[in-house]
Amino acid sequence: MLALSQATVAQNSPQLEEVVVTAQKRSANLQDVPISISVLSQDSLDNLNISDFGDYVQQIPSLSFTQRRPGEASLFMRGISEGGNGNQSLQGPSVAIYLDEQPVTAIGFNLDPHIYDVERIEVLKGPQGTLFGAASQAGTLRIITNKPSTDAFDAGFDLTAETISDGGDSYMAEGFVNVPMGDRAALRLTAWWDDDGGYIDAVEDTITYPLSGITRTNEAYREDDFNTAEKTGLRAALRVDLNDSWTANVAATYQENDIEGIWDHDPDELGDFKVSRFFEDNAKDEWTQFALTLEGDLGFADLTYAGSYLDRDYETYSDYSAYSIDGFVEPYYTCYVSYFGPCVDPSIQYSNLSEITSQTHELRLASSTDRIDWIVGAFYIETETDFDSRWSIPPINPGAAVIDDLYFQTDQVREDSEIAIFGELNYRFTDKLTGTVGYRWFDGETTLDGFVGTVFFPEGGFAFSPERPPDNVDSKYSGDDGTLKLSLSYDVSDDTMVYATFAEGYRPGGVNRAPGVGETYDPDFLDSYELGWKSTLMDGAWRFNGALYFMEWDDVQIGFFNPDISLLGLVDNVGSAESYGVEIDTTYLVTDNLELTLAYAYNKAELTDDYFARSDNTEPDAVDGQDLPFTPDNKFTVTGRYNFDLGAMPSAVQLNYTYTDSMYNDIFIANREEMDSYGLLSASFTIEGDGWHASLFGDNLTDEVAELYINSVDIRRLTTVNQPRTFGVSFGMRFD
Numbered sequence: 001m002l003a004l005s006q007a008t009v010a011q012n013s014p015q016l017e018e019v020v021v022t023a024q025k026r027s028a029n030l031q032d033v034p035i036s037i038s039v040l041s042q043d044s045l046d047n048l049n050i051s052d053f054g055d056y057v058q059q060i061p062s063l064s065f066t067q068r069r070p071g072e073a074s075l076f077m078r079g080i081s082e083g084g085n086g087n088q089s090l091q092g093p094s095v096a097i098y099l100d101e102q103p104v105t106a107i108g109f110n111l112d113p114h115i116y117d118v119e120r121i122e123v124l125k126g127p128q129g130t131l132f133g134a135a136s137q138a139g140t141l142r143i144i145t146n147k148p149s150t151d152a153f154d155a156g157f158d159l160t161a162e163t164i165s166d167g168g169d170s171y172m173a174e175g176f177v178n179v180p181m182g183d184r185a186a187l188r189l190t191a192w193w194d195d196d197g198g199y200i201d202a203v204e205d206t207i208t209y210p211l212s213g214i215t216r217t218n219e220a221y222r223e224d225d226f227n228t229a230e231k232t233g234l235r236a237a238l239r240v241d242l243n244d245s246w247t248a249n250v251a252a253t254y255q256e257n258d259i260e261g262i263w264d265h266d267p268d269e270l271g272d273f274k275v276s277r278f279f280e281d282n283a284k285d286e287w288t289q290f291a292l293t294l295e296g297d298l299g300f301a302d303l304t305y306a307g308s309y310l311d312r313d314y315e316t317y318s319d320y321s322a323y324s325i326d327g328f329v330e331p332y333y334t335c336y337v338s339y340f341g342p343c344v345d346p347s348i349q350y351s352n353l354s355e356i357t358s359q360t361h362e363l364r365l366a367s368s369t370d371r372i373d374w375i376v377g378a379f380y381i382e383t384e385t386d387f388d389s390r391w392s393i394p395p396i397n398p399g400a401a402v403i404d405d406l407y408f409q410t411d412q413v414r415e416d417s418e419i420a421i422f423g424e425l426n427y428r429f430t431d432k433l434t435g436t437v438g439y440r441w442f443d444g445e446t447t448l449d450g451f452v453g454t455v456f457f458p459e460g461g462f463a464f465s466p467e468r469p470p471d472n473v474d475s476k477y478s479g480d481d482g483t484l485k486l487s488l489s490y491d492v493s494d495d496t497m498v499y500a501t502f503a504e505g506y507r508p509g510g511v512n513r514a515p516g517v518g519e520t521y522d523p524d525f526l527d528s529y530e531l532g533w534k535s536t537l538m539d540g541a542w543r544f545n546g547a548l549y550f551m552e553w554d555d556v557q558i559g560f561f562n563p564d565i566s567l568l569g570l571v572d573n574v575g576s577a578e579s580y581g582v583e584i585d586t587t588y589l590v591t592d593n594l595e596l597t598l599a600y601a602y603n604k605a606e607l608t609d610d611y612f613a614r615s616d617n618t619e620p621d622a623v624d625g626q627d628l629p630f631t632p633d634n635k636f637t638v639t640g641r642y643n644f645d646l647g648a649m650p651s652a653v654q655l656n657y658t659y660t661d662s663m664y665n666d667i668f669i670a671n672r673e674e675m676d677s678y679g680l681l682s683a684s685f686t687i688e689g690d691g692w693h694a695s696l697f698g699d700n701l702t703d704e705v706a707e708l709y710i711n712s713v714d715i716r717r718l719t720t721v722n723q724p725r726t727f728g729v730s731f732g733m734r735f736d
Helices: 002-012 042-047 053-058 329-334
Strands: 037-041 063-069 072-077 095-099 118-125 139-145 154-164 169-180 185-196 206-208 215-217 228-241 246-260 282-297 302-319 349-368 372-392 406-428 433-454 456-458 462-464 473-493 496-507 524-537 542-554 557-560 570-573 576-589 594-607 634-646 649-660 678-688 692-699 707-711 718-721 726-735
Touching: 037 042, 042 118, 053 063, 053 072, 063 707, 063 718, 072 095
Parallel strands: 095 139
Antiparallel strands: 037 118, 063 072, 118 139, 154 169, 154 726, 169 185, 185 228, 206 215, 228 246, 246 282, 282 302, 302 349, 349 372, 372 406, 406 433, 433 473, 456 462, 473 496, 496 524, 524 542, 542 576, 557 570, 576 594, 594 634, 634 649, 649 678, 678 692, 692 726, 707 718
């Protein structure tokens, strides 16, 4: 009788829902996958009001980032960071970002898809070099959209309005429809419009140039709440069951983001949420992605083909006038009286037009038997980045037909391609012990062609060129190598697993635009040693996962500037670094109504060699033992959600708090500053009726002013800042 009572209690106790992931390129329960993974489900994304990159990165403790404005972001994981860069000629990122099956990683311009009708976001921590390849050096972030379903008709919409303290208002409309077309086909359409209000004021200021004494005012560039963004998009997906064994999924996504202003302020000189600008600051990010996935059962294995094509245009304009205060512009360009006459205003407008196309093809076989699971595949990627960066001074070179006010330009085409063969084998030695071995061979090539330099050059005497000078960049890198993965997992019980993993990750090699440290640089590699556990306790009410790790980073690719070598940024393989830490991810269903979630990461990432950017330096530019940039020692998020009935209507209240420790903004001592720690608190109240739901929410309730990124990208010290206290309301409906 006692045993029966205990079984009844266990059966009636609250249990967490199973979380399904595809981290190993096949569907599996999160608790059965021996990888440290954070997952934001569709419910979590909705409950946390997550709509873009900055929102979801805050919720993952192992991630850190920089982002000056939408579409311009660098991502770091587990402390593996040399600081990143936004220069498309230099080294690539160490974290790969995937949209469904396609890597959409870019140097300093990571794709920022709107987060709506998204099934989940998976964050795979640690090197994923075997299955995901290049740039998955420190980890991989995967955005997985909802797919069409033949089960039933489903549709819905959501409307949101927000008001920002001492700022503007934001409005958002989103909707989806899933339409079965018989028993074997379904169409899913998703659309969004997101109009983000601003909170940075472009205020009155002047700038005086030292050589000419010319003073420039910014009357034409003053505006309150000038950092706004309007994002629109559409996704269409079609699923067709070709027969009982084969399925085809075709998808197309289009998104356009019109961006005004910058998300930086100048608190020391002008005050919080204030900045001064002397030229236009805007951007337009427009992209289209096409994807095809074919899946079939061959009997002995499942075959998957995944192909995709991305076409992206990114155009940006920024004020760069501060460069002329103590640079070479006045003495050599705008105030070179001997050749060009009287001094003119040296204020600079920077612009960049990038046209990026990328195609990927992957063919893989996956099979499972009683004792062996295996996956083998081949992958190919080809990316072309055609970018034209211009530094323009309006009064110079009047009347030139081609280059007009241009004085410096980087007009280049970068082509990156890679072919890889990969495989992983899981062998169950016993019912409890499983071993994994994986390997990836890759062969990559990078070419860089075009022109970089000044359009002012001697040709029969000093003069501005009437057109862009001829190409002076023609560099090529090619090389092949491999990455290894070894893992053991042991089922302590039906509900607890422990694992130990050794894994390698890499960034591809590349080319330099100018001689000095070599025409090419090599891949850099990361060796990771990880001990982890997955456990489901208290009859399914408590999920407690975690990992301990130690990583060694060798031949680190670092971008640097040394005028003794070149006036251009270069990349070299220098020194080493290490990172170690612990991650905890736990969810506890206290009752059927109360759920608590904690995610925490402690990370210590340091250089293990002195670094000298100049060979004649007596003091290092970065020192052994210093923290790597953008690597907070501690970061965590805590969420509590309580469900209850308000009358007959299901309701919920939720609190979410994220904390990010202090961290440094640069690897080089000369530019290095410590950014303060910060914490962000949000809350929401949700109520549901018959087919409708509504919520009230508040973000950054304590009105924290967070230092997200201290930067000098525009040659003056500015700080990227978060959105002030915001209150909002949303309403949505579902139809079936």
